[in-house]
Amino acid sequence: MAALLVVASNSLAVAADAPKQPNILFVLCDDLRPDAVGCLGSEHVKTPNIDRLAKEGVKFQNSFCTTSLCSPSRASILTGLYAHAHGVTNNFTEFPTEMATFPKRLQDAGYETAYIGKYHMGEDNDEPRAGFDWFVTHKGQGKYFDTSFNINGQGSRVVPGYYTHVVTDMALDWLQKDHGGKPWCMMIGQKAPHSFYFPEPKYEHAFDDVKVEYPKTAFQLDDKPKWIKERLYTWHGIYGPLFDWRKDFPDDSPEGVKAFEDMVHAYWGTILSVDDSMGKLYSWLEKTGQLDNTIIVFMGDNGLLEGEDGMVDKRTAHEMSLRVPLIVRYPKLGQGKTVEQQVLTVDMAPTLIELAGAKPIEKIHGDSWAELANGESDDWRTSWIYYYNYEKQFPYTPNVRALRTDQYKYIRYPHGDGSPDRHMAELYDLKADPGETINLVQKPEHAKLVTKLRDELATEMANVGLTPNTDKMPIDQGIGKELPDEKIR
Numbered sequence: 085m086a087a088l089l090v091v092a093s094n095s096l097a098v099a100a101d102a103p104k105q106p107n108i109l110f111v112l113c114d115d116l117r118p119d120a121v122g123c124l125g126s127e128h129v130k131t132p133n134i135d136r137l138a139k140e141g142v143k144f145q146n147s148f149c150t151t152s153l154c155s156p157s158r159a160s161i162l163t164g165l166y167a168h169a170h171g172v173t174n175n176f177t178e179f180p181t182e183m184a185t186f187p188k189r190l191q192d193a194g195y196e197t198a199y200i201g202k203y204h205m206g207e208d209n210d211e212p213r214a215g216f217d218w219f220v221t222h223k224g225q226g227k228y229f230d231t232s233f234n235i236n237g238q239g240s241r242v243v244p245g246y247y248t249h250v251v252t253d254m255a256l257d258w259l260q261k262d263h264g265g266k267p268w269c270m271m272i273g274q275k276a277p278h279s280f281y282f283p284e285p286k287y288e289h290a291f292d293d294v295k296v297e298y299p300k301t302a303f304q305l306d307d308k309p310k311w312i313k314e315r316l317y318t319w320h321g322i323y324g325p326l327f328d329w330r331k332d333f334p335d336d337s338p339e340g341v342k343a344f345e346d347m348v349h350a351y352w353g354t355i356l357s358v359d360d361s362m363g364k365l366y367s368w369l370e371k372t373g374q375l376d377n378t379i380i381v382f383m384g385d386n387g388l389l390e391g392e393d394g395m396v397d398k399r400t401a402h403e404m405s406l407r408v409p410l411i412v413r414y415p416k417l418g419q420g421k422t423v424e425q426q427v428l429t430v431d432m433a434p435t436l437i438e439l440a441g442a443k444p445i446e447k448i449h450g451d452s453w454a455e456l457a458n459g460e461s462d463d464w465r466t467s468w469i470y471y472y473n474y475e476k477q478f479p480y481t482p483n484v485r486a487l488r489t490d491q492y493k494y495i496r497y498p499h500g501d502g503s504p505d506r507h508m509a510e511l512y513d514l515k516a517d518p519g520e521t522i523n524l525v526q527k528p529e530h531a532k533l534v535t536k537l538r539d540e541l542a543t544e545m546a547n548v549g550l551t552p553n554t555d556k557m558p559i560d561q562g563i564g565k566e567l568p569d570e571k572i573r
Contacts, residue, residue, distance in 0.1 A: 283353025
């Protein structure tokens, strides 16, 4: 009996000394430009709570999405796969229930998991999804005020209030439940700052004194593909309706910039509420003693163009469409660090799985950046591919196939039927020209570089399973002038 007691005592000691699995709080914003966050470069948008995460954690200076569109990006974050591999190649496709995801792997490792907020994979589906023990979402885009939520499959009902704070409060309600000693993973899908932009009342006039003009690149289009000029007057151009901030359009008059300024002010205003939410979540973690054992991830699903090259929205391979904010606080990764290497949406699943000690997902495209962040290794990618497929519902962007290296970006626009590209390609030296103002693709002195990068693009695509035989895409039917259906805007 005494021996048994000794064994039992030793077992308890081992259990007590065993490392505790970290909790995970993953806050995913929608269409958030990095430079709309204080610590990532915003001059006007003050985000002290998000900035605190960067000061106490790791700030990723060069993080990107692999397809700049909500649903494909979200599926890539969950799976570690490019869109062609997980199958969610547009905003209307349901996420495959059988697909391996990091929340499923966490469940297998003993985690309780929850998702609350904008899920946006399956436009008309608000039912619970695989991988989550608790699931709260809504159909479509949701509204900034008084959204109808389906709470864990119990049926839809309007939850009064401002979206950002409603989902934060629902997340805190779930977090305060008894999880039976299990580690937890909470994903919050914020609507902000996705269009149409409506700040809460206290922030409606926060930027009234800030003058906003069209970016200079909106008028530097002579060396760019013609489709970019054609886009100027469409739903995704600066002279178009600007997500209803301009009622009389198209408008290319100098006075028309006022509607653009109003739109940007409203976009910024929604972000202030997100920062308040992050402060509330941080305070709760600190109060309950869980702060330092929680991996806090603050991220955007894709970037957003605000006038660059005369464009609004995303989808293209230009920098502000590709770039996403990524800040992670977890003491084991270090404090006050900045990672300069190129990190992708497909890297999130393998990283969180590794940090949680769960079983890896095999044969994915992403890599864990855990060793990169904590300084144990600097062996990392120096180039990667981006792609987007033409959408008949939003016919304002061609098919895109692009290569981004540490120095260069090469973009081509396949027609979709194997024939020669019908749009001029683009080449930028990102070190000399980070704003992508000078297209080098037709300059004779860069001809060899163009050939080299085009070959590298083909090689990198083949490495993820995309060859001329497997890379299926729609036919580019040209830039459309019609507005998209109101149901999917």
